[in-house]
Amino acid sequence: MTADYSGTQKLNYLNNGFTLKSWLLTKDHKRIAIMYLITISLFFLAGGIFAATIRLEMLTPASDLLQTGTYNKVFTAHGILMIFFFLIPSIPAVLGNFLLPIMIGAKDLALPRINLLSLYIYWIGGLFTVWALLQGGVDTGWTFYTPYSTTFSNTYVMAVGLGIFINGFSSILTGLNFIVTVHTMRAPGMTWFRLPLFVWAQYATSLVMILGTPVIAITVLLLAIERFAQVGIFDPAIGGDPILFQHMFWFYSHPAVYIMVLPGMGVISELISNFSRKKIFGYEFIAFSSIAIAVFGFLVWGHHMFVSGQSIYAGLVFSFLTMVVAVPSAIKMFNWTATLYKGSISFDTPMLYGLGFMGLFLIGGLTGLFLGAMGLVVHLTDTYFVVAHFHYVMVGGQVVAYLGGIHYWWPKMTGKMYSEFWGKISAMLVFIGFNLTFFPQFILGYLGMPRRYASYPEEMQVLNIFSSAGASVLGVGMIMPLIYLGHSLIYGKPAGDNPWLLPGLEWRTSSPPPTENFEVMPVVTWEAYEFGEDSGLDLEAARAREAAKV
Amino acid sequence: MNIPRYLGVFAVLVVGTILTYYAATVDLDFIFPGANTLVALLIAFTKMTCVMLFFMHVYWSPRLIWLSAVASFFWLAIMFAYTMQDYLTRDIGVFMQ
Amino acid sequence: MSAHSETEKFHYHEPGLQHQFEDMQQQEESVSIGMWMFLVQEIMFFGGLFTAYLVYRSRYPMAFAAGSNHLDAFWGGLNTLVLIVSSLTMALTVFYAQKNNRNMQVLMIVLTMFFGAVFLGVKAIEYTDKFDHGLVPVAGWNKRVPAHAGESHAAVKPCWEVDHNAPAEEHPNPRGEFQFTDCSLVKQAQDGNYLTAAERVGYFSNGQIDGNKFRDKVRIFYYLYFVMTGLHALHMVIGLGLMTWLLITAWRGRYNEDYYMPIEMSGLYWHFVDIVWIFLFPLLYLLGRHFMH
Numbered sequence: 001m002t003a004d005y006s007g008t009q010k011l012n013y014l015n016n017g018f019t020l021k022s023w024l025l026t027k028d029h030k031r032i033a034i035m036y037l038i039t040i041s042l043f044f045l046a047g048g049i050f051a052a053t054i055r056l057e058m059l060t061p062a063s064d065l066l067q068t069g070t071y072n073k074v075f076t077a078h079g080i081l082m083i084f085f086f087l088i089p090s091i092p093a094v095l096g097n098f099l100l101p102i103m104i105g106a107k108d109l110a111l112p113r114i115n116l117l118s119l120y121i122y123w124i125g126g127l128f129t130v131w132a133l134l135q136g137g138v139d140t141g142w143t144f145y146t147p148y149s150t151t152f153s154n155t156y157v158m159a160v161g162l163g164i165f166i167n168g169f170s171s172i173l174t175g176l177n178f179i180v181t182v183h184t185m186r187a188p189g190m191t192w193f194r195l196p197l198f199v200w201a202q203y204a205t206s207l208v209m210i211l212g213t214p215v216i217a218i219t220v221l222l223l224a225i226e227r228f229a230q231v232g233i234f235d236p237a238i239g240g241d242p243i244l245f246q247h248m249f250w251f252y253s254h255p256a257v258y259i260m261v262l263p264g265m266g267v268i269s270e271l272i273s274n275f276s277r278k279k280i281f282g283y284e285f286i287a288f289s290s291i292a293i294a295v296f297g298f299l300v301w302g303h304h305m306f307v308s309g310q311s312i313y314a315g316l317v318f319s320f321l322t323m324v325v326a327v328p329s330a331i332k333m334f335n336w337t338a339t340l341y342k343g344s345i346s347f348d349t350p351m352l353y354g355l356g357f358m359g360l361f362l363i364g365g366l367t368g369l370f371l372g373a374m375g376l377v378v379h380l381t382d383t384y385f386v387v388a389h390f391h392y393v394m395v396g397g398q399v400v401a402y403l404g405g406i407h408y409w410w411p412k413m414t415g416k417m418y419s420e421f422w423g424k425i426s427a428m429l430v431f432i433g434f435n436l437t438f439f440p441q442f443i444l445g446y447l448g449m450p451r452r453y454a455s456y457p458e459e460m461q462v463l464n465i466f467s468s469a470g471a472s473v474l475g476v477g478m479i480m481p482l483i484y485l486g487h488s489l490i491y492g493k494p495a496g497d498n499p500w501l502l503p504g505l506e507w508r509t510s511s512p513p514p515t516e517n518f519e520v521m522p523v524v525t526w527e528a529y530e531f532g533e534d535s536g537l538d539l540e541a542a543r544a545r546e547a548a549k550v
Numbered sequence: 551m552n553i554p555r556y557l558g559v560f561a562v563l564v565v566g567t568i569l570t571y572y573a574a575t576v577d578l579d580f581i582f583p584g585a586n587t588l589v590a591l592l593i594a595f596t597k598m599t600c601v602m603l604f605f606m607h608v609y610w611s612p613r614l615i616w617l618s619a620v621a622s623f624f625w626l627a628i629m630f631a632y633t634m635q636d637y638l639t640r641d642i643g644v645f646m647q
Numbered sequence: 648m649s650a651h652s653e654t655e656k657f658h659y660h661e662p663g664l665q666h667q668f669e670d671m672q673q674q675e676e677s678v679s680i681g682m683w684m685f686l687v688q689e690i691m692f693f694g695g696l697f698t699a700y701l702v703y704r705s706r707y708p709m710a711f712a713a714g715s716n717h718l719d720a721f722w723g724g725l726n727t728l729v730l731i732v733s734s735l736t737m738a739l740t741v742f743y744a745q746k747n748n749r750n751m752q753v754l755m756i757v758l759t760m761f762f763g764a765v766f767l768g769v770k771a772i773e774y775t776d777k778f779d780h781g782l783v784p785v786a787g788w789n790k791r792v793p794a795h796a797g798e799s800h801a802a803v804k805p806c807w808e809v810d811h812n813a814p815a816e817e818h819p820n821p822r823g824e825f826q827f828t829d830c831s832l833v834k835q836a837q838d839g840n841y842l843t844a845a846e847r848v849g850y851f852s853n854g855q856i857d858g859n860k861f862r863d864k865v866r867i868f869y870y871l872y873f874v875m876t877g878l879h880a881l882h883m884v885i886g887l888g889l890m891t892w893l894l895i896t897a898w899r900g901r902y903n904e905d906y907y908m909p910i911e912m913s914g915l916y917w918h919f920v921d922i923v924w925i926f927l928f929p930l931l932y933l934l935g936r937h938f939m940h
Contacts, residue, residue: 027666108667110677176684183614184677185667211625214688218695222874229785231825231870233699238863239849244702247633248695298628302636314636521669551742560735567727567928571720574933583841586937590929597925605738606918607911612676615683622687626694633698637705641844 012415012512027112028515032119033098034413040094041482043085043126048478050078055437055471058464063454071454072139073155079142080133084164085126087398088256091263092174092209093122095405096202098413100178102506102513103196105187105522110180118173125167132159141452143253146234146245150226158227161220168217171259175209178202187505189524196504196528197273197286201266204290208255208262208297216252219245243309250301258297260394262290264357264401265332271354271404272336273529274502276343280529282335289328296325306377315374322372329365333358348500349423353404356431360396364389367442382452385445388438396434403430403481410485411495415511418488422480429477436470503530551604559604566597663906675908682912686919693923696875700930703871706845707864709832712935714868717782717827719773723932726769727924733762734921737914744897744907752897752910759917760890763883770880777869781826784869789826794819806858807834825869830861832938872931879927882920889913 013030016022023031053074057065066074101109109115132138138160140149149157182195182203223245226232234245273280280286302310302318336358345351367389370376380386404427411417440463445451449460456464498507503526509518570593578585603609608619668674704711736758743751781789807830820826833856836842842850850861893913896902902910 106667110667111681112665112667114681172688176681176688179684180677180681183680184673210684210688211622211691214692215629215695218692222695222699225874229788231784231786231866233703233867233870238866239707239860240867241702241706243636244633244699247636248698251629251633251695298625299632302632311636311639313639313642314632317632317635551738553739553742556735556738556742560731563731563734564728567724567731570929570933571724574720574929574936577937579937587934590933594926594929598922601734601918601922601925605734606915607741611679614680618680618683618687622690626690626697629691629694629698630701633702634705637702 010510011514012510013515014415014512016515025116027108027116029097029101029109029112029115030413030513030515032115033094035119036089036093036097036122039123039126040086040090043081044090046130047078047081047086048475050074050081052471052475054078055468057454058456059468061456061458061461061464066454068454069139072141072452073137075452076138076141077133080129080138080160080164082394083142083256083260084167085122085129087260087394088171089122089174090398090402091267091405092171092178092202092205092259093118095198095267095402095409096178096205096263097174099409099506100181100199100202101185102509102517103199103504104182104185104190105505105518105524106181106185107516107518109177110185111177114173115177118170118177121166121173122170125163125165125170128166129160129163132156132163135159143249144220144223144245145249146223146226146242147236149223150232150234151237158224161224161227165217165220165224168213168220171209172213172217175206175213178206179210187522187524190505193284193287194524194526194528195287197269197280197283197290198263198266200287201262201269201290204294205259205262205266207291207294208259211298212252212255212259215248216256219248219252222248243305246305246308246310247301250304251298254301254304255294255297257390257393258293261361261397262293264361264398265290265329267401267405267408268336268354268357269332270504271350271408272339272358274408274500274504275348275351275354276340276345277531278339278343278529279527279531280335281338281341282331283528285331286335289331292328293325296321296328300325300372303372303377306374307381319372319374323369326365326369326372329361333362333365347424349418349420349427350404350408352424352427353400353407353430356427357397357400357404360392360400360431360434364392364396367392379448380445382450383445384441384449384451387451388441388445391438391441396438400430400434403427403478406481406485408500409506410488411499412506412511412513414489414492415495416488416492417495417499418492419484422484426477426480426484429473429480431477433470433473433475433477437467437474438470440464440466440470504528551607555604559600562600563597566593566600569593671905678908678912682915686915689919693875693878696871696878697926697930700871700875703864703867704930704934706843707849707867708843708935709836709846709850709938710861710864711868712938713827713829713832713861714865714872715932715935716832716938717780717829718872718932719776720932720936722769722773723928726766727928729762729766729769730921730924733759733766734918736762737917740893740897741907741911741914744902744910745904747903749897749900749902752902753894756890756894756897760887760894763887763890767880767883767887770876777873781820781824782869784825784866784873786825787823789820789823791823792820794821805856806830806861807856825862825866827862827865828858830856830858833861835938875927875931879920879923882923886913886917886920889916 013028023035026032053066054071057063057071057074059065063071097109097115101107133156135156138144138149138153138155138157140153140155140157144157144161182199186195222232223234226234231238233240234242236242269280269286299321300318302314303322306315306319367385371380371386371389407418407423407427444460444463444467447460449456495511497509497511499511500507505522505524506513508522570590573589573593574586576586578589602619608615664671664674668677736755740752740755740759743755777783778788779790781792783789806828830850833842833846833850836846837856849864851857852860890913893910896909
């Protein structure tokens, strides 16, 4: 299955039809993934601009760049765009969509039309939200807490809420599709315990999507009705309970945190094992810890509500379970570390991102335990400590994993190799810039700087300047891939089918893959991550072959 | 499944509906407070089980279908239980007025 | 493009089989699991509403009982029976598809649609009744009943002595507000000493039963009633759309013992909507009825 660069271009998913219709009405999961990639990048850019505005405002103690009301709208827009339109669909809809069928040896997802439908729903929800943001935005924060969002806010809460409602169904349909695909579309010989861990992670994510997302859908629908009809169950004036909104909101939105990080963990499992050229340590433990995170993730939502009027006994239970849910994440960390041990590690760009993830996620996860402790949280609630914590998990976790995954599979997706030099530099910049941005925020939060305010006391300016400076480094690190990856599309070297010399099924088809993924239905006879002597994947021998060819 | 069996399930559902109606008009609080609620829910669960097993053919379905049906109710139970553990404990202990 | 034609040849498909599957069995399995996953998300979707119901009913059981008693259990019960019959005809549609009987399939689909429509008709009657009696929880969405001079005695009487069977004209409602003047159940519960902690705060002002505060809690019940039954009715409408499509394709003889997945899947959806109603009926119409004596 070697690629043929000498004569005619092989037919692949990219050159199989060039018309707009062949893209917009495609049922090919790879094309849908590419369209997701483009849209998501746009949303990421938009969310990033809002983030930059926030950091620019925080450069000085006074609220001079933005008025306080505008500032509220800016951080709300940042949160909504990044969470609902970037982080949640990022890895599942782009990398999952592209790779899940290939990794299990299927021709497509089980329900390709549903897949296309989910893209369109995502587009409609996105347009709706962007329209509402352009009309004037919302100032409630991405959490839409009642009664602020129902009674007091004069902004476009209903429109944005409906945008998120619509978008939720995109995520539900993606999850549904993945579950069906993993159950029914595996190639002969691809047993459950031969699945790449990326697939396990996607499966666990899909469970959360199906079980959680409908609850946020009904919650924002109730919120929208309540605003529209001026009566509702969250209105304390008629005996309703605003905290019920928080319960229903976090029933989804806490598991959604795992939607945002589980796929990243899947990518990291791939990266760590493959770039250590070693079978992953404790495959079953990593696989089942994904499922465990998906299940336990539903039992801890109350830790967002420790100080908002929830009963102290419920708080105790949620606090305890929060400590429990850290265990499966820790299992993953230990297994990845054990995989690195005595591996032949190569520090290519994806691996740099992978190692960066391990460090950043470790900090993000451990500070999460601080916030899960009921006593400490009284001091830390709604401070920058929280902001730093979830950025370490979301950006340090998911975004870094996403970028690592994009680099790792870029040769497969496009058939072109990007510049390894610039790749490494950008990975370094992201890591350094990220830490510079968010580590000072831990200190700021510990010192008591509250989140969501446009101004702060003057003695906190130094740390805020560090943070803003770091944000600009981070920004450069994030923009760079856009440039050199785009550049590689035209000028990049042809990557070949298996540039990293890896055993996974996705590396055994051509790059870019043909529309039907495999010319012949693959039959899987090997375990996942099998770097055996006879697998033909010995790195040294392969490099020698390459050198001999030149 | 054959037609008599479908009609049999149907009969159970109709009887359940009539029964739940009459059970609701009788005050069962003498057994224990809230007995009416329990009876109504038990009948509803029975009816639901009949519909799922026989009309929706879960009885003859692969284990995955069973699992998804059970799992969805399990998750519902999580949502109910963990929300109610807050509401039921709010007025006791240190928060007692 | 020889590679392409080779792939075409390699993947010869039987009719009705989509390109991504190897055989019909795989396709049927996928569609069936997909549908069940969809139902799981539907359960969670309604589950959010049931959670809200559970929370408020446990807080304000008397308000919920009072609101419930003003729903007509006859219509609710009738609708339950109607839906059960439609579920039976739906199940029989699948049965006759398996038996290759086109005419009976068509008949059963028509019957299912008929009973579905009857259900929605009854729902419309009920909604109209709520509109007429000022029981729609949204201000201004009720029938406007002009105030007549000399009929203000209803406001003078304590709310627990109001005759709730009085005709609508006795409750002037010039601005179409939500109206609920009967708080006899609170009195009853107070005397029987089974008010919940939330109720002891929620229904009283200065130790006196406050009709307005009680009305607000009943308003929550009616809000949930309309949202729950409204979303359920919306699902029925979508179901009727599915049935129309099934009717057309079944009329053309599309379904037989080898291929009846669309009927089976639409059936799952229809039965699911039925199950939701099986729970809505006792929860909304019946619980608290035994207090009426």
